[in-house]
Amino acid sequence: MIENRRSWALRDRLGFYACWAAGLALCAIAAAVAIYMLVKGVSELRPAMLFERPSDGVDQRGQGGLLDPIAGSLLVTTIGIAIALPLGVGVALWLVEYARPFWLARLVESGVEVIAGTPSIVLAVFGLILFSESFLSVLSFKPEGADTAFGRSFLIAGAMMSLIALPLIVGATREGLNAIPGHVREASYALGKTKAATIRRVLLPTVRPNIAAGTALGMGRIIGDTAIIVILLGATARLQPLEDVFGPAGPLRGTGSTLTSFVYNNSPAGEGGAFEKAYAAAFVLLLIVVVLNLVVARIAGGAARQGGR
Amino acid sequence: MSTEQQHETLVPPPPPVRRIVIDDPPTIVPAPRGGATAAGGTAPTASFQRTERADAAGVERMRTHALSIAYGGKPAVKAVDLPVRQGEVLALIGPSGCGKTTLLRSLNRLTELTATASREGRITLDGGDVDELEVTELRRRVSMVFQQPNPFPMSIFDNVAYALREQGSKRPRKAELMEPVEDALRRAGLWDEVGTTLDHPALRLSGGQQQRLCIARALAARPEVLLMDEPCSALDPKSTARIEELILQLRDEVAVVIVTHNLQQAYRIADHVAFMWLGELEEYGPVEQIFGAAHSQRTLDYVSGAFG
Numbered sequence: 001m002i003e004n005r006r007s008w009a010l011r012d013r014l015g016f017y018a019c020w021a022a023g024l025a026l027c028a029i030a031a032a033v034a035i036y037m038l039v040k041g042v043s044e045l046r047p048a049m050l051f052e053r054p055s056d057g058v059d060q061r062g063q064g065g066l067l068d069p070i071a072g073s074l075l076v077t078t079i080g081i082a083i084a085l086p087l088g089v090g091v092a093l094w095l096v097e098y099a100r101p102f103w104l105a106r107l108v109e110s111g112v113e114v115i116a117g118t119p120s121i122v123l124a125v126f127g128l129i130l131f132s133e134s135f136l137s138v139l140s141f142k143p144e145g146a147d148t149a150f151g152r153s154f155l156i157a158g159a160m161m162s163l164i165a166l167p168l169i170v171g172a173t174r175e176g177l178n179a180i181p182g183h184v185r186e187a188s189y190a191l192g193k194t195k196a197a198t199i200r201r202v203l204l205p206t207v208r209p210n211i212a213a214g215t216a217l218g219m220g221r222i223i224g225d226t227a228i229i230v231i232l233l234g235a236t237a238r239l240q241p242l243e244d245v246f247g248p249a250g251p252l253r254g255t256g257s258t259l260t261s262f263v264y265n266n267s268p269a270g271e272g273g274a275f276e277k278a279y280a281a282a283f284v285l286l287l288i289v290v291v292l293n294l295v296v297a298r299i300a301g302g303a304a305r306q307g308g309r
Numbered sequence: 310m311s312t313e314q315q316h317e318t319l320v321p322p323p324p325p326v327r328r329i330v331i332d333d334p335p336t337i338v339p340a341p342r343g344g345a346t347a348a349g350g351t352a353p354t355a356s357f358q359r360t361e362r363a364d365a366a367g368v369e370r371m372r373t374h375a376l377s378i379a380y381g382g383k384p385a386v387k388a389v390d391l392p393v394r395q396g397e398v399l400a401l402i403g404p405s406g407c408g409k410t411t412l413l414r415s416l417n418r419l420t421e422l423t424a425t426a427s428r429e430g431r432i433t434l435d436g437g438d439v440d441e442l443e444v445t446e447l448r449r450r451v452s453m454v455f456q457q458p459n460p461f462p463m464s465i466f467d468n469v470a471y472a473l474r475e476q477g478s479k480r481p482r483k484a485e486l487m488e489p490v491e492d493a494l495r496r497a498g499l500w501d502e503v504g505t506t507l508d509h510p511a512l513r514l515s516g517g518q519q520q521r522l523c524i525a526r527a528l529a530a531r532p533e534v535l536l537m538d539e540p541c542s543a544l545d546p547k548s549t550a551r552i553e554e555l556i557l558q559l560r561d562e563v564a565v566v567i568v569t570h571n572l573q574q575a576y577r578i579a580d581h582v583a584f585m586w587l588g589e590l591e592e593y594g595p596v597e598q599i600f601g602a603a604h605s606q607r608t609l610d611y612v613s614g615a616f617g
Binding site: 184186187188189190193194200201202 | 462471478
């Protein structure tokens with residue numbers, strides 16, 4: 001460093017050291033979490049757990065593994081992203097490339113912000129009320145004799161989860177689109193291309209890394225959310241497919257659990273009682289998040305190979 | 310040059326002035342040493358000599374008829390009549406904000422992308438009103454190169470093939486487009502540099518190569534008119550010289566309209582020059598007239614560097 005800090009005012013030197021300390025503290029915390037989870041996870045996780053179903057019922061102290069929660073986490077994330085990705089990219093495109101009339105654009109912007117700011121437990125309760133309406137019973141089922149739907153299923157949990165990922169995807173895509181200079185769009189128009197063609201062949205490929213980043217963030221949020229799972233997925237340890245004429249849709253309309261609800265259930269706060277399995281599940285959850293991020297980064301690589309922006 | 314001397318006494322310290330010696334035939338004085346000039350300050354490409362053309366004015370391809378354009382009611386271009394001829398380079402010069410770029414962009418109706426822009430008067434392409442053409446068709450025939458090199462984030466090949474392919478599609482396939490793509494790259498003088506690396510990302514090229522790629526991209530669809538909005542202002546002198554050379558080679562097959570702040574550039578490459586002043590076409594004529602014997606005092610002052 002060229003400047004000698006000894007000439008700084010005491011106040012500035014203190015500030016400088018505080019910044020250093022904050023950075024180091026963050027590293028320490030992150031390392032502590034990672035190492036603790038790694039040690040606990042490795043010592044508690046048996047490979048067989050990945051392929052064993054958990055005990056049927058709440059109590060997990062006996063035999064049983066993590067197969068259903070793992071499948072549940074992946075299923076909910078897939079449904080959530082499958083809804084949020086096209087919706088989020090579409091909203092971002094509309095906001096940046098069209099956004100007329102103006103008042104509607106402001107309304108949509110505010111809507112996205114409100115969703116982003118809503119705690120997931122509130123979304124969950126709202127979802128339960130909404131999807132208990134009997135005309136939406138196709139997403140779960142209608143108990144005999146009841147006049148409301150059950151309101152809990154993978155489809156319902158996934159649908160509400162998509163709202164968690166949506167603002168992140170909209171935000172990232174929008175940021176990417178805003179960063180594309182106007183003359184790039186004009187260059188495409190000046191070659192006789194329509195707006196639709198420009199969006200498809202120039203804008204979307206350009207913002208692919210942004211979309212991937214938003215999707216990765218959204219997946220992380222979905223896979224880590226517990227409130228919506230506990231309320232809207234039933235949090236039954238095993239997948240409980242709905243046995244009906246819909247066949248393959250059975251599991252989607254049935255209940256189940258995810259790794260987060262499994263961890264919650266087996267933590268001291270829950271009723272599962274198998275603390276060691278909670279550690280194992282948390283460890284698997286972290287691994288899945290890391291792998292998903294790598295996969296998304298790889299998918300986004302296509303645009304990066306073309307030099308990005 | 311009394312106005313110039315006046316100007317210098319009015320504004321101390323005297324601005325660096327680019328002088329065009331007025332005699333016959335016109336010659337150009339080397340660029341001023343030190344200090345940016347009103348004309349943009351791009352370093353001169355001294356080795357480059359103006360090539361005189363033997364034949365006179367070519368076939369008229371485009372013409373504006375009393376064209377006026379306003380942004381939100383504020384006029385930017387006022388009642389301009391201007392012909393664009395095949396086989397020649399037309400340079401639009403004038404101070405900043407005088408409507409050059411607006412006039413250029415109106416020729417392929419890019420001004421319509423600005424919500425507040427309104428237009429009066431007609432623009433014709435080969436005698437037909439451009440409003441009667443599908444706008445995508447018009448822009449294929451009247452293409453444009455921009456100030457900033459702006460290749461798309463795709464391969465070199467795909468950039469050039471972009472205009473040749475169907476809207477939003479990757480068809481026709483690569484093999485069928487190889488010939489026109491190579492042809493466009495050759496015409497843009499880029500083939501020797503990128504012929505073996507067509508699948509490389511276009512954004513890895515140097516700035517000058519990117520701009521020539523943009524020219525190739527614009528040429529691929531065989532336009533009749535090529536609009537260029539200060540195509541060299543973001544480039545170094547060497548790349549500028551390449552592009553000027555290229556423009557001179559292109560003028561036989563395509564009518565070129567170029568906006569430039571660089572008077573020397575206009576002098577080097579233009580056959581006709583239009584001097585714009587506050588939205589009006591102050592003077593239009595052969596390059597020798599504008600730089601050598603301008604009819605209007607304002608043109609005279611501008612090209613001799615008295616203001617800008």
